[in-house]
Amino acid sequence: MKIGIFGAGHMGGAMIKGWINSKQFDPSDIVVKGGSHKTANELQKKLGFTLTDSIKDFLRCDIIYIAVNPSIVMTVITDLLPIVKEKQIPIVSISAGVTLAEMSVVLGPDYPLAHAIPNTPVQINKGTIGISYQNQLVDNARNLIDMSFNYLGKTIETNEDLLGIFGTLAGCGPAFVDVFMEALADGAVLHGMDRKTAYEVTARMVSSTAELMIATSKHPGELKDQVTSPGGTTIKGVTALEKNGFRFAAIDAIDTIMKTD
Numbered sequence: 211m212k213i214g215i216f217g218a219g220h221m222g223g224a225m226i227k228g229w230i231n232s233k234q235f236d237p238s239d240i241v242v243k244g245g246s247h248k249t250a251n252e253l254q255k256k257l258g259f260t261l262t263d264s265i266k267d268f269l270r271c272d273i274i275y276i277a278v279n280p281s282i283v284m285t286v287i288t289d290l291l292p293i294v295k296e297k298q299i300p301i302v303s304i305s306a307g308v309t310l311a312e313m314s315v316v317l318g319p320d321y322p323l324a325h326a327i328p329n330t331p332v333q334i335n336k337g338t339i340g341i342s343y344q345n346q347l348v349d350n351a352r353n354l355i356d357m358s359f360n361y362l363g364k365t366i367e368t369n370e371d372l373l374g375i376f377g378t379l380a381g382c383g384p385a386f387v388d389v390f391m392e393a394l395a396d397g398a399v400l401h402g403m404d405r406k407t408a409y410e411v412t413a414r415m416v417s418s419t420a421e422l423m424i425a426t427s428k429h430p431g432e433l434k435d436q437v438t439s440p441g442g443t444t445i446k447g448v449t450a451l452e453k454n455g456f457r458f459a460a461i462d463a464i465d466t467i468m469k470t471d
Contacts, residue, residue: 213358214241214271216286218250221304222277224333225362230257232335232361241267245278269293273300273358280307287316295321300351302326306377310344310370322351325370327377328362329384337363340376378467386463391416 213229215222226242229235237258244250244261254261268274274294276286283305294301300322303313310325317323323344331337339359343352359365368376395408403411423430438445451457 211235211273211354211358212239212241212271213273213275214243214268215275215277216243217277217279218242218244218253219247219277220330221328221332222275223249223253224330224337225275225277225304225328226253226257226259227333228335228337228362229358230259231333234361241271243268265289265293268299269297271299273302273354276301276303276305278305280305283308284312284316287313291316298322298351300324300355302355304328306374310342314344320346322347324352324355325373326359326365327373327381328359329377329380331384332362335362338380339363339365340368340373340380341365342368342370342373375464375468378464382464382467386460387416 213235215226218226222242226240229240230237238260240259242250242254242259242261243263243265250261253259260267268290274290276283278286283303287301290301295317298321301313301317302324304326306327308325310323313323313325314321321344324341324347326339326341328337328339332339339362341355341359343355356365366376391409391412395405395412398408398411399405419433423433426433434448438448
């Protein structure tokens with residue numbers, strides 16, 4: 211499989227790293243067209259993918275990703291049209307704000323399209339990817355899109371109008387977890403643990419707790435109840451979180467982003 215991608219910024223770069231990290235792609239099989247910020251040039255020196263300035267080089271790709279600023283998605287789509295129309299190369303936009311319907315106006319109602327929102331853990335093949343498919347998408351195009359994403363993490367199909375909240379939760383959420391982990395580690399440092407150990411213990415605890423929830427399919431409240439013995443230390447800590455508005459702060463962070471968008 212040969213993958214083409216427009217844009218090698220934070221998300222595009224993370225996806226490129228993930229594909230190469232999966233060991234399923236030769237770096238030369240990934241064709242990248244960067245932007246004016248030259249981030250693709252620096253990344254290419256490290257990873258060895260094919261960097262091009264010619265849109266014609268995307269003719270040899272099996273699938274094309276668009277990972278550019280939403281303001282230029284339609285420009286990229288328009289530029290691609292003469293190249294991809296005959297071969298019907300599947301196109302996946304990972305840019306928010308431009309819908310499948312809008313892209314279909316240029317490419318046509320039957321063109322194989324998908325709209326996806328990944329998060330940065332795709333770079334270590336642990337991403338969570340929300341995806342919506344064009345209604346008329348044929349099976350072979352969908353299988354190709356799914357296969358390329360499967361190397362990057364877990365794909366979850368959702369309605370396109372929910373990709374916004376999906377992106378907020380999966381995309382912004384890691385920053386909230388990072389703040390939480392930093393705060394927990396600070397608490398451990400306050401009581402004598404060295405910072406390196408505090409960060410490792412915190413990260414492993416958060417990772418394994420998340421994996422336990424996924425593996426058991428249990429409600430997070432049920433898992434919490436399993437470690438909050440009556441009158442014990444954990445319930446006292448949970449009470450302190452409640453006293454300081456921990457739950458509301460998390461809900462309000464998501465709500466604030468959605469209202470801003």
